[in-house]
Amino acid sequence: MPVKTHPFLCGKEGVEFLKKDIAGGTNTMVLAACSRRVNFDIFRFDGCIVDRVNLREGVVWSHPRSEFPALTEEEKEDEDNFDRVQMMAEDYIRMGMIRVEKVDLPEPYKLENLSRRILVLGGGITGMSAALDAAKADFDVTIIEKTVALGGYAAQVRSQIPVSAPYDALISPVVAKKIAEVEANPNIAVKTETEVARIAGQPGEFTVTFKKPGEKLPFDVPFPLPDEMMVDENGKELDVEKQREAYLAYNEGKNDILQLDPEGELFGAVILAAGWRPDDLSEGDYSHLGYGELPDVITNHQFEELAKVGKIIRPSDGKEAKSVVFVQSPGKNESDEDFAYAGAVTSMVSLKQAKYVREDYADGKAFIFYQHMRTPGFSELFYKGLQQDPGIFMTKGAVMGVSKNGNGMIVDVENTLLGEKLQVKADLVVLGAGMVPVTKDDPVVNLAYRQGPGFRDIDLFNGYVDSNFICFPYETQRTGIYAAGAIRRSMTMEESMDDASGAALKAIQCLESVNRGVSVHPRSGDMTFPDFFFQRCTQCKRCTEECPFGALDDDEKGTPKPNPTRCRRCGTCMGACPERIIGFADYNIDSIGSMVKAVNVPSEDDYTEPPMRILGLVCENDAYPALDMAGLNRLGYSADVRIIPIRCLGSMNVIWIKDALSQGMDGVFLLGCKHGDDYQCHFVKGSELADIRMKKIGDALSSLALESERVAQFEVAIDDYDKVPQIINEFVESIEALGPNPFKGF
């Protein structure tokens, strides 16, 4: 095998040097130089398998000779001495060498019936904006709208919060202009009074069945069996067959998800802009505010309806409402929370509606009692503008109750900025109810996916369409479906229009990736996809269930049907599969397992005091960059660890840990991202899944008489580079305290 060196590989001459070799017939290269996270564009040679051995960040920089001195000539003479850093570098090169033997060049997965049409769910301000943006980029767009006309809530308001500078006063609704633009655009088709019965298939070839609202069709999507129907009368869980029977009975008259509607329309990507519904406050007890008891206590939505048709009047007797109290927070003195699903928008709506009172009556008065007046960004100017009105009165305070007072009402407020308890006479009381995302009630997208018609509820998003807020705001857990507008969080119309552009671009990115057979995100451009060796599949369904993106649909036997364009290439299925029959062209059980086995594990046969060998399986999205940065900052860590980057901790197959321990390595650690409330996993729950698998491996270790402490998992964020060395060193010390692996040398 030819070995060549060059002092400056990423320089012009270095690249020429490599290219000459490729021209000479070389199709596989192991570049032992810098981290693969840098210069990846320079060292990409199409048609050539390239492995990057991370000698710079991973060995030299992170293990400086000042801390890890080289052997002197004298020391070299004694064969019992060894150079840890040299051993590390050699191991990494061996690992790279074996890896290139085990991987193949990927071939793109191409769809047969690629559709470049975009479906927009929802004809409100967000949906129309997204449609217009996509149409401007020359994509065919279809908007479906549940009601009889375009416009959504934006068309139901008297005036609206401003969408552009100077932001200081109410403006007329902007929606009419949008509707006209949509209607005039030849690339946009609009279907009103239409819903989705089901969306089947995968990005690039979604087969969509439409229906009239309320209509029942055989192609209505089947729903998974609710939990309470999975058990018999005694509360015992039904066996698989009984469950299947119950499922079929539950979904009687509905075709299975794998059956495609021959009449269905093909779309490439979907934008979910179904928006919100006004909260009717049916959940929760607001009797102290008189809601439901006093006719003149209404929600902000009901107030908007009144304002839309004429002057503000009292619902009870139709008399002028000249003193109106807006209540933003219902929690009395006990809680400063606003109504559920309220936010900056509800704050601004109270300002807007206060102004209606002043518009209608020269002697009108509007009071806003809030715990939070949220007017972020430029909307502060809106607050300032409305604050100037002499008839609008605002104070932070706890609204204690609303009581009847003759024909009117009295509102009691405590802890106000006026320094005392207040009472205000009110003709009308308006409660700042929130904007409930419609996905709270209904999946809307009705996906014909085995995991269910909606987005998996990971208990973090309170009914909003899930998304990883930190990194990928528009991406749902279903590839090809991009959410925008108030279905993601409460947004003003200005924000919704901006958001729509983001989702439209994402939908376009999806189409422009699927058509080339590459992954959309977050592994944009990845050409690999999971390959199944079905002969050995035991139909355990673990892959179908664990896939964070619902990419797999099993058939009635339980055999998974892959949908490669739904897939994000995280490898969670590969990590889950007990039969180890799932792999990617350049990332599979064998490629990583062989790297593990390529690590040289010295024993007492080699040295009197052999060094430890510890394997680190490291998430390449956050933890591996953190390690590289540690190297960049010359932060050293133990030279006895061997790091292997993996796509996601979710793709970690426990066989690798067994391989490592059975060949005598002393410990294994996993380094992944944080999970929980503000999870950072690119693939939603990789670390969580790894955590579960690690718990199971603990038992297996005990049966081998190995301490379960030999395997550990740590969480780091990408910017924790200063903490990573300490985490590793502490783990190494704990392993040293346990002593060497008893299987070493066998």
Add this chain to the structure above:
Amino acid sequence: MADSYMVDPDVGFIEEVSRLGGADVKKCFQCATCSVACPISPDTKPFPRKEMIAASWGLKDRLIGNGDVWLCHNCGDCSTLCPRGAQPGDVLAAIRAATVIEYATPKSLAKMVSDPKKLPILLAIPAAIFLVLGMLLKIVGIDWLNLNPTGDHLWQADYISNYLVDIIMIPTFLGAVTVFALGLKRFFVDMHANALAEGKTDKEKVDPAEFVQALIKIVPTIMTHRKFNECGENNERTTAHMMVLFGFIGLFVVTNCFFAAEWVFHIEGPYQQINPIKWLGNVAGISLVLGGLLLLKNRLAKKDQISSYWDWYLVGLVLTLGVTGMLTEMLRLGGMYDLSAFIYFIHLLSVWVLFAYTPFSKLAHIVYRTVAMAYQEYSGRK
């Protein structure tokens, strides 16, 4: 809830405060920077934060009888530091103007004084009084108004008799004192009630003797402008204010001396320039003019302080008084008797305006602020 305060904002009051120079009051968002910034605000219940929210909520009853607004000397530290540009200093000034109007009788006259459109009417009143009364007396044979006197050395009394002047000025002055007395009585009751309600004092009843002692105690503070000097931003205003104040005091003394000279000792004017009283008069007159000019300069130069008509009225009056008074004397000494008499007539009008309209104008602060400062001293607030 008996201990709750039933708020009923008076939108008209907010508009009134805006008109009088406090138009930025609504910008306040209650951060209390103003109360922290104020160098002269007391530690307990400090102003002007509470006054700002009361004003932006139109709580007239909490402001009109509020002694605190008079403790403010409008130095402007709060306005400079206000993060929202709500100009607390100007808002308090506007509240003071509203207070003066509120306690004035008749209130309609106070409204006129605060309205620039009504100025010609207000000036026409004394002109008419002098001319009509002078003419009427002429008809009955009393010649106190002579448009064309003869002689080598004339002075203004040859044109407009001192009798005419005094029979008009003395009742006017007494009238003004009466109006003040009526207003002050109500103001004092309200101020005490407000202090009790807001916990600014623990003295249930006001002991008149003690109050007078307090009043005497604060005289040096006022004379030396000690409080005014604590102000940061507008410190240069102290000098101007002091010059005007001492100018007025000097002229008041001079006027009384000559009043006595004429009516008690029957010594006819004009008095000689070597007369020490005359000296005092001249010095005080110059002090008034220079102080007035300084006031004008400061107001014109100050960009972050709002000057409403309420303020310009007083600056205008001070300058008119001083300039016409000095001009009358100089023209007389220069032998331009007719012109001197005409300027004197304007001077008389402005003196009448000074007397008659003081309880209705910004100058009323001389009484209200003094009383409020004395009350503050008396109440024992820290």
